[in-house]
Amino acid sequence: MMKTSVFRKKRAYLHSAKRAEERYNLLLSKRLYEELNKKIRRNDEQVKRMKKLSNIRSVYEIMFEGEKKLYVIYHKKIDGITTFLPIDKYGNYEIYLKRRRIFERR
Numbered sequence: 001m002m003k004t005s006v007f008r009k010k011r012a013y014l015h016s017a018k019r020a021e022e023r024y025n026l027l028l029s030k031r032l033y034e035e036l037n038k039k040i041r042r043n044d045e046q047v048k049r050m051k052k053l054s055n056i057r058s059v060y061e062i063m064f065e066g067e068k069k070l071y072v073i074y075h076k077k078i079d080g081i082t083t084f085l086p087i088d089k090y091g092n093y094e095i096y097l098k099r100r101r102i103f104e105r106r
Contacts, residue, residue, distance in 0.1 A: 005078065012075065012082045019084040024070060026084075036062060036072070037080050051097075059085065059093070 013033050020028040039047050039062065046063040053059060056076045064070050071085040071093040085093040 008078050012080050016081050023084050023086045040074050
């Protein structure tokens with residue numbers, strides 16, 4: 001059981017790093033990844049929960065370096081960010097959620 005959770009956390013980090021670079025031109029180091037996770041856990045003032053997707057996943061908006069908004073999905077069970085969401089030219093991330101059929105919990 002422990003190996004699975006460590007593997008899932010490592011896989012989530014690797015996926016997040018790839019998506020952060022692809023979608024935000026952000027090189028996500030392990031240290032920065034953990035910092036962002038801590039901000040979400042502490043409910044930092046730079047973090048805002050945008051939408052609850054399920055009991056264990058939520059979309060968060062993180063103000064990064066004072067000006068850049070990052071939209072991420074945080075997974076409570078693995079205690080980490082699982083992906084960085086793409087945004088359109090209007091700053092809307094919800095089109096991706098609809099296209100991928102990730103709906104809000106009812």
